[in-house]
Amino acid sequence: MAWFKTWFDTPYYHILYNDRDFAEAENFITLLINYLNIPENSKLIDLACGKGRHSVFLNKMGFRVLGLDLSQQSIHHNKKFENEALKFKVHDMRDEIYAQVSDQKADAVLNLFTSFGYFEDEKDDRKVFQSITHVLKDGGYFVLDFLNAKWVENTLVEEDHTTKGGINFTIKKKIEDQHVIKDISFDDDGENYHFFEKVKLHTLDEINHYAEEFGFERIKIFGDYVLNDFNLESSPRCISIFRKKKQV
Ligand SMILES: C[S@@+](CC[C@H](N)C(=O)[O-])C[C@H]1O[C@@H](n2cnc3c(N)ncnc32)[C@H](O)[C@@H]1O
Known part of the structure:
Protein backbone atom coordinates (compact mmCIF):
# COMPACT_ATOMS: atom_id res chain seq x y z
CA MET A 1 0.00 0.00 0.00
CA ALA A 2 1.22 3.53 -0.77
CA TRP A 3 3.07 5.12 2.18
CA PHE A 4 0.72 8.14 2.34
CA LYS A 5 -2.35 5.94 2.88
CA THR A 6 -0.95 4.34 6.04
CA TRP A 7 1.46 6.77 7.72
CA PHE A 8 -0.88 9.81 7.82
CA ASP A 9 -3.62 7.59 9.24
CA THR A 10 -1.60 6.37 12.24
CA PRO A 11 -1.67 8.11 15.63
CA TYR A 12 2.17 8.23 15.45
CA TYR A 13 2.13 10.75 12.59
CA HIS A 14 0.14 13.11 14.81
CA THR A 30 -5.01 35.72 7.90
CA LEU A 31 -2.26 37.13 5.67
CA LEU A 32 -3.21 34.90 2.76
CA ILE A 33 -6.92 35.80 2.84
CA SER A 42 -17.09 32.48 -0.33
CA LYS A 43 -16.75 28.76 -0.80
CA LEU A 44 -13.29 27.34 -0.03
CA ILE A 45 -11.91 23.83 -0.28
CA ASP A 46 -9.06 22.74 1.99
CA LEU A 47 -7.67 19.85 -0.03
CA ALA A 48 -5.71 17.45 2.21
CA CYS A 49 -6.94 19.25 5.32
CA GLY A 50 -5.39 16.88 7.89
CA LYS A 51 -6.81 17.60 11.33
CA GLY A 52 -8.52 20.72 10.07
CA ARG A 53 -6.39 23.48 11.56
CA HIS A 54 -6.76 25.71 8.48
CA SER A 55 -10.38 24.73 7.70
CA VAL A 56 -11.64 25.52 11.19
CA PHE A 57 -9.96 28.91 11.21
CA LEU A 58 -11.20 29.78 7.70
CA ASN A 59 -14.73 28.92 8.82
CA LYS A 60 -14.32 31.18 11.86
CA MET A 61 -13.34 33.97 9.45
CA GLY A 62 -16.75 33.64 7.79
CA PHE A 63 -16.14 31.29 4.85
CA ARG A 64 -18.02 28.20 3.81
CA VAL A 65 -15.41 25.46 3.96
CA GLN A 73 -8.91 9.00 11.21
CA SER A 74 -8.38 12.71 10.55
CA ILE A 75 -11.81 13.21 9.01
CA HIS A 76 -13.40 11.31 11.90
CA HIS A 77 -11.55 13.62 14.31
CA ASN A 78 -12.71 16.71 12.38
CA LYS A 79 -16.41 15.80 12.37
CA LYS A 80 -16.80 17.40 15.80
CA PHE A 81 -15.97 20.81 14.29
CA GLU A 82 -18.69 20.60 11.64
CA ASN A 83 -21.48 23.16 11.31
CA GLU A 84 -23.76 24.42 8.52
CA ALA A 85 -20.83 26.09 6.77
CA LEU A 86 -18.03 23.64 7.63
CA LYS A 87 -17.98 20.07 6.36
CA PHE A 88 -15.34 17.36 6.22
CA LYS A 89 -15.20 14.35 3.95
CA VAL A 90 -12.85 11.49 3.15
CA HIS A 91 -11.58 12.07 -0.36
CA ASP A 92 -8.59 11.13 -2.50
CA MET A 93 -7.27 14.27 -4.19
CA ARG A 94 -6.80 12.34 -7.43
CA ASP A 95 -10.57 11.95 -7.72
CA GLU A 96 -12.88 14.61 -9.08
CA ILE A 97 -13.87 16.99 -6.28
CA TYR A 98 -17.10 18.18 -7.86
CA ALA A 99 -18.65 14.88 -6.78
CA GLN A 100 -18.26 16.22 -3.21
CA VAL A 101 -19.63 19.67 -3.92
CA SER A 102 -23.39 19.92 -3.78
CA ASP A 103 -24.29 23.25 -5.30
CA GLN A 104 -21.97 25.76 -6.86
CA LYS A 105 -18.29 25.73 -7.75
CA ALA A 106 -15.55 26.89 -5.37
CA ASP A 107 -13.94 30.32 -5.09
CA ALA A 108 -10.62 28.89 -3.94
CA VAL A 109 -8.87 25.58 -3.38
CA LEU A 110 -6.04 25.45 -0.86
CA ASN A 111 -3.46 22.67 -0.74
CA LEU A 112 -1.34 23.48 2.28
CA PHE A 113 1.79 22.31 4.08
CA THR A 114 3.33 20.00 1.48
CA SER A 115 0.25 17.97 0.64
CA PHE A 116 1.45 17.33 -2.89
CA GLY A 117 4.36 15.39 -4.44
CA TYR A 118 3.29 12.00 -3.07
CA PHE A 119 2.56 10.16 -6.28
CA GLU A 120 4.93 8.00 -8.29
CA ASP A 121 3.03 8.46 -11.51
CA GLU A 122 2.86 11.89 -13.14
CA LYS A 123 -0.64 11.03 -14.30
CA ASP A 124 -1.74 11.26 -10.66
CA ASP A 125 -0.22 14.74 -10.30
CA ARG A 126 -2.18 15.76 -13.37
CA LYS A 127 -5.39 14.33 -11.92
CA VAL A 128 -4.96 16.62 -8.91
CA PHE A 129 -4.64 19.72 -11.08
CA GLN A 130 -7.47 18.56 -13.30
CA SER A 131 -9.91 17.98 -10.44
CA ILE A 132 -9.04 21.40 -8.97
CA THR A 133 -9.61 23.23 -12.23
CA HIS A 134 -12.95 21.44 -12.67
CA VAL A 135 -14.24 22.45 -9.26
CA LEU A 136 -13.13 26.10 -9.41
CA LYS A 137 -15.06 29.02 -10.78
CA ASP A 138 -13.40 31.00 -13.56
CA GLY A 139 -11.08 33.45 -11.84
CA GLY A 140 -10.96 31.21 -8.73
CA TYR A 141 -7.72 30.78 -6.79
CA HIS A 161 16.39 12.28 17.12
CA THR A 162 13.37 13.62 18.90
CA THR A 163 11.14 12.53 21.77
CA LYS A 164 7.41 13.17 21.47
CA GLY A 165 4.64 11.75 23.65
CA GLY A 166 7.21 9.54 25.41
CA ILE A 167 8.35 7.98 22.12
CA ASN A 168 11.93 8.33 20.84
CA PHE A 169 11.82 8.89 17.09
CA THR A 170 14.86 8.48 14.83
CA ILE A 171 14.52 10.37 11.59
CA LYS A 172 16.89 9.87 8.69
CA LYS A 173 16.64 11.96 5.55
CA LYS A 174 18.15 11.57 2.13
CA ILE A 175 17.60 12.83 -1.38
CA GLU A 176 17.34 10.16 -4.02
CA ASP A 177 16.13 10.33 -7.56
CA GLN A 178 14.49 13.79 -7.16
CA HIS A 179 12.67 12.76 -3.98
CA VAL A 180 13.26 13.65 -0.35
CA ILE A 181 12.86 10.50 1.72
CA LYS A 182 12.28 10.66 5.45
CA ASP A 183 12.81 7.36 7.23
CA ILE A 184 11.07 7.30 10.62
CA SER A 185 11.69 4.55 13.20
CA PHE A 186 10.75 4.12 16.87
CA ASP A 187 9.67 1.62 19.53
CA ASP A 188 6.33 1.69 21.29
CA ASP A 189 4.94 -0.86 23.75
CA GLY A 190 7.72 -3.32 22.93
CA GLU A 191 7.06 -3.13 19.18
CA ASN A 192 9.41 -1.68 16.60
CA TYR A 193 7.82 0.58 13.97
CA HIS A 194 9.15 1.87 10.72
CA PHE A 195 7.52 4.34 8.34
CA PHE A 196 8.69 6.66 5.62
CA GLU A 197 7.62 9.78 3.80
CA LYS A 198 8.60 10.28 0.21
CA VAL A 199 7.96 13.61 -1.47
CA LYS A 200 8.91 14.46 -5.01
CA LEU A 201 11.06 17.58 -5.20
CA HIS A 202 9.00 19.21 -7.90
CA THR A 203 10.77 22.21 -9.31
CA LEU A 204 9.08 25.51 -9.91
CA ASP A 205 9.13 24.78 -13.64
CA GLU A 206 7.40 21.42 -13.21
CA ILE A 207 4.66 22.94 -11.11
CA ASN A 208 4.27 25.78 -13.57
CA HIS A 209 3.96 23.29 -16.37
CA TYR A 210 1.07 21.45 -14.69
CA ALA A 211 -0.59 24.76 -13.88
CA GLU A 212 -0.44 26.00 -17.46
CA GLU A 213 -1.65 22.67 -18.80
CA PHE A 214 -4.79 22.95 -16.68
CA GLY A 215 -5.64 26.57 -17.38
CA PHE A 216 -4.01 28.42 -14.45
CA GLU A 217 -1.87 31.51 -14.45
CA ARG A 218 0.56 32.09 -11.63
CA ILE A 219 0.04 35.50 -10.13
CA LYS A 220 2.46 35.36 -7.19
CA ILE A 221 4.98 33.20 -5.33
CA PHE A 222 5.59 33.67 -1.61
CA GLY A 223 8.61 32.16 0.15
CA ASP A 224 7.36 31.64 3.70
CA TYR A 225 4.36 31.82 6.02
CA VAL A 226 4.71 35.54 6.64
CA LEU A 227 4.44 36.09 2.89
CA ASN A 228 7.92 37.30 2.10
CA ASP A 229 8.75 37.17 -1.60
CA PHE A 230 10.10 33.87 -2.88
CA ASN A 231 13.87 33.45 -3.20
CA LEU A 232 15.04 30.22 -4.84
CA GLU A 233 18.13 29.77 -2.64
CA SER A 234 16.86 30.87 0.74
CA SER A 235 13.07 30.55 0.98
CA SER A 240 2.23 29.54 -5.49
CA ILE A 241 -0.91 31.57 -6.02
CA PHE A 242 -2.63 30.45 -9.19
CA ARG A 243 -5.74 31.86 -10.77
CA LYS A 244 -8.00 29.89 -13.08
CA LYS A 245 -8.12 31.68 -16.40
CA LYS A 246 -11.50 32.60 -17.78
CA GLN A 247 -12.74 30.20 -20.43
CA VAL A 248 -13.02 31.82 -23.84
C1 LIG B 1 1.57 17.08 5.51
S1 LIG B 1 -0.10 16.73 5.86
C2 LIG B 1 -0.82 18.34 5.84
C3 LIG B 1 -2.18 18.39 6.47
C4 LIG B 1 -2.82 19.78 6.59
N1 LIG B 1 -2.93 20.47 5.31
C5 LIG B 1 -2.09 20.63 7.60
O1 LIG B 1 -1.43 21.61 7.19
O2 LIG B 1 -2.13 20.33 8.79
C6 LIG B 1 -0.63 15.96 4.39
C7 LIG B 1 -2.06 15.49 4.36
O3 LIG B 1 -2.34 14.96 3.06
C8 LIG B 1 -3.25 13.89 3.20
N2 LIG B 1 -3.20 13.06 1.99
C9 LIG B 1 -2.20 12.24 1.59
N3 LIG B 1 -2.50 11.67 0.42
C10 LIG B 1 -3.71 12.16 0.06
C11 LIG B 1 -4.57 11.94 -1.07
N4 LIG B 1 -4.20 11.12 -2.05
N5 LIG B 1 -5.74 12.59 -1.10
C12 LIG B 1 -6.13 13.44 -0.10
N6 LIG B 1 -5.36 13.67 0.99
C13 LIG B 1 -4.17 13.04 1.06
C14 LIG B 1 -2.77 13.19 4.45
O4 LIG B 1 -3.72 12.32 5.00
C15 LIG B 1 -2.38 14.37 5.34
O5 LIG B 1 -3.47 14.76 6.15
Missing part, protein backbone atom coordinates in the same frame (compact mmCIF):
# COMPACT_ATOMS: atom_id res chain seq x y z
CA ILE A 15 2.37 12.43 17.84
CA LEU A 16 5.52 13.19 15.86
CA TYR A 17 4.16 16.47 14.51
CA ASN A 18 2.17 17.49 17.59
CA ASP A 19 3.98 20.82 17.75
CA ARG A 20 2.58 21.90 14.39
CA ASP A 21 1.96 25.45 15.05
CA PHE A 22 -1.71 26.46 15.11
CA ALA A 23 -0.75 30.09 15.68
CA GLU A 24 1.50 30.03 12.63
CA ALA A 25 -1.29 28.43 10.58
CA GLU A 26 -3.75 31.11 11.68
CA ASN A 27 -1.34 33.98 11.03
CA PHE A 28 -0.59 32.57 7.60
CA ILE A 29 -4.27 32.17 6.74
CA ASN A 34 -6.01 39.45 3.13
CA TYR A 35 -3.83 39.11 0.03
CA LEU A 36 -6.47 37.19 -1.96
CA ASN A 37 -9.17 39.59 -0.84
CA ILE A 38 -11.89 36.92 -1.02
CA PRO A 39 -15.31 38.11 0.19
CA GLU A 40 -16.92 36.58 3.26
CA ASN A 41 -19.19 33.62 2.65
CA LEU A 66 -15.14 21.89 2.77
CA GLY A 67 -12.17 20.00 4.20
CA LEU A 68 -11.13 16.89 2.29
CA ASP A 69 -8.55 14.28 3.25
CA LEU A 70 -7.70 10.68 2.50
CA SER A 71 -7.17 9.87 6.18
CA GLN A 72 -10.32 8.40 7.72
CA PHE A 142 -5.60 27.70 -6.27
CA VAL A 143 -2.99 28.05 -3.52
CA LEU A 144 -0.27 25.41 -3.59
CA ASP A 145 1.90 25.62 -0.48
CA PHE A 146 4.79 23.35 -1.34
CA LEU A 147 8.37 22.90 -0.19
CA ASN A 148 11.18 24.74 -1.95
CA ALA A 149 13.22 21.89 -3.46
CA LYS A 150 16.39 23.98 -3.49
CA TRP A 151 16.02 24.90 0.20
CA VAL A 152 15.45 21.23 1.11
CA GLU A 153 18.69 20.33 -0.68
CA ASN A 154 20.59 23.20 0.98
CA THR A 155 19.46 22.43 4.55
CA LEU A 156 19.07 18.63 4.70
CA VAL A 157 19.97 17.08 8.11
CA GLU A 158 20.80 13.42 7.54
CA GLU A 159 19.89 12.12 10.99
CA ASP A 160 17.88 13.55 13.83
CA PRO A 236 11.81 27.63 3.08
CA ARG A 237 8.50 27.45 1.21
CA CYS A 238 7.29 27.81 -2.34
CA ILE A 239 3.72 29.11 -2.04
Whole structure:
Protein backbone atom coordinates (compact mmCIF):
# COMPACT_ATOMS: atom_id res chain seq x y z
CA MET A 1 0.00 0.00 0.00
CA ALA A 2 1.22 3.53 -0.77
CA TRP A 3 3.07 5.12 2.18
CA PHE A 4 0.72 8.14 2.34
CA LYS A 5 -2.35 5.94 2.88
CA THR A 6 -0.95 4.34 6.04
CA TRP A 7 1.46 6.77 7.72
CA PHE A 8 -0.88 9.81 7.82
CA ASP A 9 -3.62 7.59 9.24
CA THR A 10 -1.60 6.37 12.24
CA PRO A 11 -1.67 8.11 15.63
CA TYR A 12 2.17 8.23 15.45
CA TYR A 13 2.13 10.75 12.59
CA HIS A 14 0.14 13.11 14.81
CA ILE A 15 2.37 12.43 17.84
CA LEU A 16 5.52 13.19 15.86
CA TYR A 17 4.16 16.47 14.51
CA ASN A 18 2.17 17.49 17.59
CA ASP A 19 3.98 20.82 17.75
CA ARG A 20 2.58 21.90 14.39
CA ASP A 21 1.96 25.45 15.05
CA PHE A 22 -1.71 26.46 15.11
CA ALA A 23 -0.75 30.09 15.68
CA GLU A 24 1.50 30.03 12.63
CA ALA A 25 -1.29 28.43 10.58
CA GLU A 26 -3.75 31.11 11.68
CA ASN A 27 -1.34 33.98 11.03
CA PHE A 28 -0.59 32.57 7.60
CA ILE A 29 -4.27 32.17 6.74
CA THR A 30 -5.01 35.72 7.90
CA LEU A 31 -2.26 37.13 5.67
CA LEU A 32 -3.21 34.90 2.76
CA ILE A 33 -6.92 35.80 2.84
CA ASN A 34 -6.01 39.45 3.13
CA TYR A 35 -3.83 39.11 0.03
CA LEU A 36 -6.47 37.19 -1.96
CA ASN A 37 -9.17 39.59 -0.84
CA ILE A 38 -11.89 36.92 -1.02
CA PRO A 39 -15.31 38.11 0.19
CA GLU A 40 -16.92 36.58 3.26
CA ASN A 41 -19.19 33.62 2.65
CA SER A 42 -17.09 32.48 -0.33
CA LYS A 43 -16.75 28.76 -0.80
CA LEU A 44 -13.29 27.34 -0.03
CA ILE A 45 -11.91 23.83 -0.28
CA ASP A 46 -9.06 22.74 1.99
CA LEU A 47 -7.67 19.85 -0.03
CA ALA A 48 -5.71 17.45 2.21
CA CYS A 49 -6.94 19.25 5.32
CA GLY A 50 -5.39 16.88 7.89
CA LYS A 51 -6.81 17.60 11.33
CA GLY A 52 -8.52 20.72 10.07
CA ARG A 53 -6.39 23.48 11.56
CA HIS A 54 -6.76 25.71 8.48
CA SER A 55 -10.38 24.73 7.70
CA VAL A 56 -11.64 25.52 11.19
CA PHE A 57 -9.96 28.91 11.21
CA LEU A 58 -11.20 29.78 7.70
CA ASN A 59 -14.73 28.92 8.82
CA LYS A 60 -14.32 31.18 11.86
CA MET A 61 -13.34 33.97 9.45
CA GLY A 62 -16.75 33.64 7.79
CA PHE A 63 -16.14 31.29 4.85
CA ARG A 64 -18.02 28.20 3.81
CA VAL A 65 -15.41 25.46 3.96
CA LEU A 66 -15.14 21.89 2.77
CA GLY A 67 -12.17 20.00 4.20
CA LEU A 68 -11.13 16.89 2.29
CA ASP A 69 -8.55 14.28 3.25
CA LEU A 70 -7.70 10.68 2.50
CA SER A 71 -7.17 9.87 6.18
CA GLN A 72 -10.32 8.40 7.72
CA GLN A 73 -8.91 9.00 11.21
CA SER A 74 -8.38 12.71 10.55
CA ILE A 75 -11.81 13.21 9.01
CA HIS A 76 -13.40 11.31 11.90
CA HIS A 77 -11.55 13.62 14.31
CA ASN A 78 -12.71 16.71 12.38
CA LYS A 79 -16.41 15.80 12.37
CA LYS A 80 -16.80 17.40 15.80
CA PHE A 81 -15.97 20.81 14.29
CA GLU A 82 -18.69 20.60 11.64
CA ASN A 83 -21.48 23.16 11.31
CA GLU A 84 -23.76 24.42 8.52
CA ALA A 85 -20.83 26.09 6.77
CA LEU A 86 -18.03 23.64 7.63
CA LYS A 87 -17.98 20.07 6.36
CA PHE A 88 -15.34 17.36 6.22
CA LYS A 89 -15.20 14.35 3.95
CA VAL A 90 -12.85 11.49 3.15
CA HIS A 91 -11.58 12.07 -0.36
CA ASP A 92 -8.59 11.13 -2.50
CA MET A 93 -7.27 14.27 -4.19
CA ARG A 94 -6.80 12.34 -7.43
CA ASP A 95 -10.57 11.95 -7.72
CA GLU A 96 -12.88 14.61 -9.08
CA ILE A 97 -13.87 16.99 -6.28
CA TYR A 98 -17.10 18.18 -7.86
CA ALA A 99 -18.65 14.88 -6.78
CA GLN A 100 -18.26 16.22 -3.21
CA VAL A 101 -19.63 19.67 -3.92
CA SER A 102 -23.39 19.92 -3.78
CA ASP A 103 -24.29 23.25 -5.30
CA GLN A 104 -21.97 25.76 -6.86
CA LYS A 105 -18.29 25.73 -7.75
CA ALA A 106 -15.55 26.89 -5.37
CA ASP A 107 -13.94 30.32 -5.09
CA ALA A 108 -10.62 28.89 -3.94
CA VAL A 109 -8.87 25.58 -3.38
CA LEU A 110 -6.04 25.45 -0.86
CA ASN A 111 -3.46 22.67 -0.74
CA LEU A 112 -1.34 23.48 2.28
CA PHE A 113 1.79 22.31 4.08
CA THR A 114 3.33 20.00 1.48
CA SER A 115 0.25 17.97 0.64
CA PHE A 116 1.45 17.33 -2.89
CA GLY A 117 4.36 15.39 -4.44
CA TYR A 118 3.29 12.00 -3.07
CA PHE A 119 2.56 10.16 -6.28
CA GLU A 120 4.93 8.00 -8.29
CA ASP A 121 3.03 8.46 -11.51
CA GLU A 122 2.86 11.89 -13.14
CA LYS A 123 -0.64 11.03 -14.30
CA ASP A 124 -1.74 11.26 -10.66
CA ASP A 125 -0.22 14.74 -10.30
CA ARG A 126 -2.18 15.76 -13.37
CA LYS A 127 -5.39 14.33 -11.92
CA VAL A 128 -4.96 16.62 -8.91
CA PHE A 129 -4.64 19.72 -11.08
CA GLN A 130 -7.47 18.56 -13.30
CA SER A 131 -9.91 17.98 -10.44
CA ILE A 132 -9.04 21.40 -8.97
CA THR A 133 -9.61 23.23 -12.23
CA HIS A 134 -12.95 21.44 -12.67
CA VAL A 135 -14.24 22.45 -9.26
CA LEU A 136 -13.13 26.10 -9.41
CA LYS A 137 -15.06 29.02 -10.78
CA ASP A 138 -13.40 31.00 -13.56
CA GLY A 139 -11.08 33.45 -11.84
CA GLY A 140 -10.96 31.21 -8.73
CA TYR A 141 -7.72 30.78 -6.79
CA PHE A 142 -5.60 27.70 -6.27
CA VAL A 143 -2.99 28.05 -3.52
CA LEU A 144 -0.27 25.41 -3.59
CA ASP A 145 1.90 25.62 -0.48
CA PHE A 146 4.79 23.35 -1.34
CA LEU A 147 8.37 22.90 -0.19
CA ASN A 148 11.18 24.74 -1.95
CA ALA A 149 13.22 21.89 -3.46
CA LYS A 150 16.39 23.98 -3.49
CA TRP A 151 16.02 24.90 0.20
CA VAL A 152 15.45 21.23 1.11
CA GLU A 153 18.69 20.33 -0.68
CA ASN A 154 20.59 23.20 0.98
CA THR A 155 19.46 22.43 4.55
CA LEU A 156 19.07 18.63 4.70
CA VAL A 157 19.97 17.08 8.11
CA GLU A 158 20.80 13.42 7.54
CA GLU A 159 19.89 12.12 10.99
CA ASP A 160 17.88 13.55 13.83
CA HIS A 161 16.39 12.28 17.12
CA THR A 162 13.37 13.62 18.90
CA THR A 163 11.14 12.53 21.77
CA LYS A 164 7.41 13.17 21.47
CA GLY A 165 4.64 11.75 23.65
CA GLY A 166 7.21 9.54 25.41
CA ILE A 167 8.35 7.98 22.12
CA ASN A 168 11.93 8.33 20.84
CA PHE A 169 11.82 8.89 17.09
CA THR A 170 14.86 8.48 14.83
CA ILE A 171 14.52 10.37 11.59
CA LYS A 172 16.89 9.87 8.69
CA LYS A 173 16.64 11.96 5.55
CA LYS A 174 18.15 11.57 2.13
CA ILE A 175 17.60 12.83 -1.38
CA GLU A 176 17.34 10.16 -4.02
CA ASP A 177 16.13 10.33 -7.56
CA GLN A 178 14.49 13.79 -7.16
CA HIS A 179 12.67 12.76 -3.98
CA VAL A 180 13.26 13.65 -0.35
CA ILE A 181 12.86 10.50 1.72
CA LYS A 182 12.28 10.66 5.45
CA ASP A 183 12.81 7.36 7.23
CA ILE A 184 11.07 7.30 10.62
CA SER A 185 11.69 4.55 13.20
CA PHE A 186 10.75 4.12 16.87
CA ASP A 187 9.67 1.62 19.53
CA ASP A 188 6.33 1.69 21.29
CA ASP A 189 4.94 -0.86 23.75
CA GLY A 190 7.72 -3.32 22.93
CA GLU A 191 7.06 -3.13 19.18
CA ASN A 192 9.41 -1.68 16.60
CA TYR A 193 7.82 0.58 13.97
CA HIS A 194 9.15 1.87 10.72
CA PHE A 195 7.52 4.34 8.34
CA PHE A 196 8.69 6.66 5.62
CA GLU A 197 7.62 9.78 3.80
CA LYS A 198 8.60 10.28 0.21
CA VAL A 199 7.96 13.61 -1.47
CA LYS A 200 8.91 14.46 -5.01
CA LEU A 201 11.06 17.58 -5.20
CA HIS A 202 9.00 19.21 -7.90
CA THR A 203 10.77 22.21 -9.31
CA LEU A 204 9.08 25.51 -9.91
CA ASP A 205 9.13 24.78 -13.64
CA GLU A 206 7.40 21.42 -13.21
CA ILE A 207 4.66 22.94 -11.11
CA ASN A 208 4.27 25.78 -13.57
CA HIS A 209 3.96 23.29 -16.37
CA TYR A 210 1.07 21.45 -14.69
CA ALA A 211 -0.59 24.76 -13.88
CA GLU A 212 -0.44 26.00 -17.46
CA GLU A 213 -1.65 22.67 -18.80
CA PHE A 214 -4.79 22.95 -16.68
CA GLY A 215 -5.64 26.57 -17.38
CA PHE A 216 -4.01 28.42 -14.45
CA GLU A 217 -1.87 31.51 -14.45
CA ARG A 218 0.56 32.09 -11.63
CA ILE A 219 0.04 35.50 -10.13
CA LYS A 220 2.46 35.36 -7.19
CA ILE A 221 4.98 33.20 -5.33
CA PHE A 222 5.59 33.67 -1.61
CA GLY A 223 8.61 32.16 0.15
CA ASP A 224 7.36 31.64 3.70
CA TYR A 225 4.36 31.82 6.02
CA VAL A 226 4.71 35.54 6.64
CA LEU A 227 4.44 36.09 2.89
CA ASN A 228 7.92 37.30 2.10
CA ASP A 229 8.75 37.17 -1.60
CA PHE A 230 10.10 33.87 -2.88
CA ASN A 231 13.87 33.45 -3.20
CA LEU A 232 15.04 30.22 -4.84
CA GLU A 233 18.13 29.77 -2.64
CA SER A 234 16.86 30.87 0.74
CA SER A 235 13.07 30.55 0.98
CA PRO A 236 11.81 27.63 3.08
CA ARG A 237 8.50 27.45 1.21
CA CYS A 238 7.29 27.81 -2.34
CA ILE A 239 3.72 29.11 -2.04
CA SER A 240 2.23 29.54 -5.49
CA ILE A 241 -0.91 31.57 -6.02
CA PHE A 242 -2.63 30.45 -9.19
CA ARG A 243 -5.74 31.86 -10.77
CA LYS A 244 -8.00 29.89 -13.08
CA LYS A 245 -8.12 31.68 -16.40
CA LYS A 246 -11.50 32.60 -17.78
CA GLN A 247 -12.74 30.20 -20.43
CA VAL A 248 -13.02 31.82 -23.84
C1 LIG B 1 1.57 17.08 5.51
S1 LIG B 1 -0.10 16.73 5.86
C2 LIG B 1 -0.82 18.34 5.84
C3 LIG B 1 -2.18 18.39 6.47
C4 LIG B 1 -2.82 19.78 6.59
N1 LIG B 1 -2.93 20.47 5.31
C5 LIG B 1 -2.09 20.63 7.60
O1 LIG B 1 -1.43 21.61 7.19
O2 LIG B 1 -2.13 20.33 8.79
C6 LIG B 1 -0.63 15.96 4.39
C7 LIG B 1 -2.06 15.49 4.36
O3 LIG B 1 -2.34 14.96 3.06
C8 LIG B 1 -3.25 13.89 3.20
N2 LIG B 1 -3.20 13.06 1.99
C9 LIG B 1 -2.20 12.24 1.59
N3 LIG B 1 -2.50 11.67 0.42
C10 LIG B 1 -3.71 12.16 0.06
C11 LIG B 1 -4.57 11.94 -1.07
N4 LIG B 1 -4.20 11.12 -2.05
N5 LIG B 1 -5.74 12.59 -1.10
C12 LIG B 1 -6.13 13.44 -0.10
N6 LIG B 1 -5.36 13.67 0.99
C13 LIG B 1 -4.17 13.04 1.06
C14 LIG B 1 -2.77 13.19 4.45
O4 LIG B 1 -3.72 12.32 5.00
C15 LIG B 1 -2.38 14.37 5.34
O5 LIG B 1 -3.47 14.76 6.15
